[in-house]
Amino acid sequence: MLEIKNLHASVDGSEILHGVTLKINRGEIHAVMGPNGSGKSTLAKVLAGHQGYEVTKGEVLLQGRDLFSLSPEERAREGIFLGFQYPVEIPGVSNMYFLKTALNEIRKHRGLEELDAMDFLAMVKEKMKMVNIDESLANRSVNEGFSGGEKKRNEIFQMLVLEPKLAILDETDSGLDIDALKIVANGVNSFRREDRAILLVTHYQRLLSYITPDRVHVLLDGRIVKSGGKELALELEEKGYGWLEGNAA
Amino acid sequence: MIELKEERNVYLSNFASLEKRLKEKRPAWLRAFCKDAISCFTELGFPTTRDEDWRYTSVAPIARTAFKPAVYQVNGWSPSRLADVTLGEVACTQLVFLNGHFSQELSSPGKLPEGVKAGSLASALDSDGGLLEEHLARYASYRRNAFTALNTAFVEDGAFVYLPKDAVVKEPIHLLFLSTASKDPAVCHPRNLIVAGSSAQATVIESYAGLEGGVYFTNAVTEIVTGEQSRIDHTRLQRESERAFHVATMEVSQHRDSAFASRSISIGGKLVRNDLNVLLNGEGCDCTLDGLYFAGGEQHVDNHTTIDHAKPHCSSRELYKGILDGKSTGVFNGKIIVRKDAQKTDARQTNNNLLLSEESLINTKPQLEILADDVKCTHGATIGQLDEEALFYLRTRGIGDAAARSLLTYAFASEIIGRIRIQPIQCRLDLLLSRSLSKGHETL
Numbered sequence A: 001m002l003e004i005k006n007l008h009a010s011v012d013g014s015e016i017l018h019g020v021t022l023k024i025n026r027g028e029i030h031a032v033m034g035p036n037g038s039g040k041s042t043l044a045k046v047l048a049g050h051q052g053y054e055v056t057k058g059e060v061l062l063q064g065r066d067l068f069s070l071s072p073e074e075r076a077r078e079g080i081f082l083g084f085q086y087p088v089e090i091p092g093v094s095n096m097y098f099l100k101t102a103l104n105e106i107r108k109h110r111g112l113e114e115l116d117a118m119d120f121l122a123m124v125k126e127k128m129k130m131v132n133i134d135e136s137l138a139n140r141s142v143n144e145g146f147s148g149g150e151k152k153r154n155e156i157f158q159m160l161v162l163e164p165k166l167a168i169l170d171e172t173d174s175g176l177d178i179d180a181l182k183i184v185a186n187g188v189n190s191f192r193r194e195d196r197a198i199l200l201v202t203h204y205q206r207l208l209s210y211i212t213p214d215r216v217h218v219l220l221d222g223r224i225v226k227s228g229g230k231e232l233a234l235e236l237e238e239k240g241y242g243w244l245e246g247n248a249a
Numbered sequence B: 001m002i003e004l005k006e007e008r009n010v011y012l013s014n015f016a017s018l019e020k021r022l023k024e025k026r027p028a029w030l031r032a033f034c035k036d037a038i039s040c041f042t043e044l045g046f047p048t049t050r051d052e053d054w055r056y057t058s059v060a061p062i063a064r065t066a067f068k069p070a071v072y073q074v075n076g077w078s079p080s081r082l083a084d085v086t087l088g089e090v091a092c093t094q095l096v097f098l099n100g101h102f103s104q105e106l107s108s109p110g111k112l113p114e115g116v117k118a119g120s121l122a123s124a125l126d127s128d129g130g131l132l133e134e135h136l137a138r139y140a141s142y143r144r145n146a147f148t149a150l151n152t153a154f155v156e157d158g159a160f161v162y163l164p165k166d167a168v169v170k171e172p173i174h175l176l177f178l179s180t181a182s183k184d185p186a187v188c189h190p191r192n193l194i195v196a197g198s199s200a201q202a203t204v205i206e207s208y209a210g211l212e213g214g215v216y217f218t219n220a221v222t223e224i225v226t227g228e229q230s231r232i233d234h235t236r237l238q239r240e241s242e243r244a245f246h247v248a249t250m251e252v253s254q255h256r257d258s259a260f261a262s263r264s265i266s267i268g269g270k271l272v273r274n275d276l277n278v279l280l281n282g283e284g285c286d287c288t289l290d291g292l293y294f295a296g297g298e299q300h301v302d303n304h305t306t307i308d309h310a311k312p313h314c315s316s317r318e319l320y321k322g323i324l325d326g327k328s329t330g331v332f333n334g335k336i337i338v339r340k341d342a343q344k345t346d347a348r349q350t351n352n353n354l355l356l357s358e359e360s361l362i363n364t365k366p367q368l369e370i371l372a373d374d375v376k377c378t379h380g381a382t383i384g385q386l387d388e389e390a391l392f393y394l395r396t397r398g399i400g401d402a403a404a405r406s407l408l409t410y411a412f413a414s415e416i417i418g419r420i421r422i423q424p425i426q427c428r429l430d431l432l433l434s435r436s437l438s439k440g441h442e443t444l
């Protein structure tokens, strides 16, 4: 599904990612863990096409296609979804209108007809229930005045509506209470499918006890210093990241 | 300087011929006003950028042009061809003016409670001379403003709306000023008077639109008096042609416990200047001024507002938003005066600007003159670009760059548009905005 090869990226002239290599197959869930500032969000944003980051080396293929030749919206239409660590508030744009516009753009790209208002509403209502989002929230401006937890659930809700092929979830678990965490985990698990893949960025093992990853990678100072199975997450929880510091290849 | 004199001469000779033509129609009191006004204009001349109030707006292009008086010619225009500028299906009283002159055939009457008058000023001079004499030219001073002086000197037609005590008009009253193209640049001076008796209520919409493009000049003056406890809800929609000049002065005089709400939307015109002055001349008044200006290309739009808190216990709320694209320039000057006796004044002013291009420019300036001590008075101005992170967020959901920009720009404007509770105007603004947004991006 996704192949990251020796990715170097910098922001304002300083390199943050120093050669990341990662391969995610269809149907898999990969977790990327790492301390603050290690470059996790940078990786996520580079994959989504943020223009503030400059890719200086390496390549990324999405189902064999060069990702960097695509604009952020083209990537989204091709099936990439980024769940933001800090979802952006957009006053004046209603959540529903936004989501409908987005969905129809993506459907158009996939050669599907636009959903009419009725079908859209029915579909959206069902998915709102899945992540326990109140209908009143859906009619407010995008993320405006949402609590931290509501914002995160809204990201998962959008993912469920837009049905991407690859979901990159940047710390969707942080700042959630235990109930909200379970809701988010349920959302992710129901999204999981043979023809989809998920890249979970997280600090905590907590989420991984609800979502079982196929692979766990440790990102340290812009490099993946260790990869392993789900038990690696437990080890990290116990020992922290210090013991890996010498591992940078 | 010689040149300037010549500019005035055109108006002087036009004035002479108008006087000759209207001799019989103008009552003596009005003739006196007109004479006085034209001599004020001769003295004042057009303002220059050396005048503080006109510092960022040069009216040289107006002064330079020898405008001819606009003439009424209805040929070809019928109500059905005006669907784009009327209120459509909404039940309303619609007074249509073509090149400054009232058009009976294009207008349509609505339901008006007894005693309410809504018609042309020219005919009101015959039928309601007393009322006009009491109010006309009593609020908009022509002694300091050359454009008001010109308008007063050339007063001929416009709308006259009168609400007697307790009259509540449910249907909106739409005053629609249309300009058609003419061979030579033409000028018209619409003059409107709206008088609300005590406890009266009405919604008035004042629209200006160009039907065929061309160079013309609209120089409008509107006077509004709100009687005790009355409520006037006023929406102004300016969508003149691309090459048109538009100068408008609105003078509002509020009596005790009255409420005045204004929404001023400025979209069209090449050179636009709106003056909106509100005098809170009684205790307990409420005044809300909302504005939206949207300019692109080489448009220039200048909004000057003054809220004069002359009496205690009044509140005013002002929110003007501007969107500037291309090489357009904008000016916002918001003056708030709180007189010595106007204790417990509560005034808030905000001006937010969105610059969509590198070359667009805004001059924004609050001007507070506070002479009372027990008052609440706040103001704030912002100038910004579209939020890049919000743009990225939208794009990561599959929304294209241009569409995302339009969406965010529209969202910025929607706060004001949402306050216009007249459906067809809201829809039309939605459409106009999205159309010009997409046009703007093609040229980017």
Ligand SMILES: Nc1ncnc2c1ncn2[C@@H]1O[C@H](COP(=O)(O)OP(=O)(O)OP(=O)(O)O)[C@@H](O)[C@H]1O
Residues within 6 Å of the ligand: A011, A012, A016, A034, A035, A036, A037, A038, A039, A040, A041, A042, A043, A052, A085
């Ligand atoms: N715009 C920027 N300008 C300068 N430095 C930046 C910028 N954006 C990110 N960085 C730096 O890049 C590094 C990686 O940041 P990133 O947000 O990717 O970390 P992270 O692993 O997601 O951290 P966290 O766990 O706190 O979310 C940090 O040192 C950060 O300060």
Ligand SMILES: [Mg+2]
Residues within 6 Å of the ligand: A040, A041, A042, A085, A170, A171
């Ligand atoms: Mg991060």
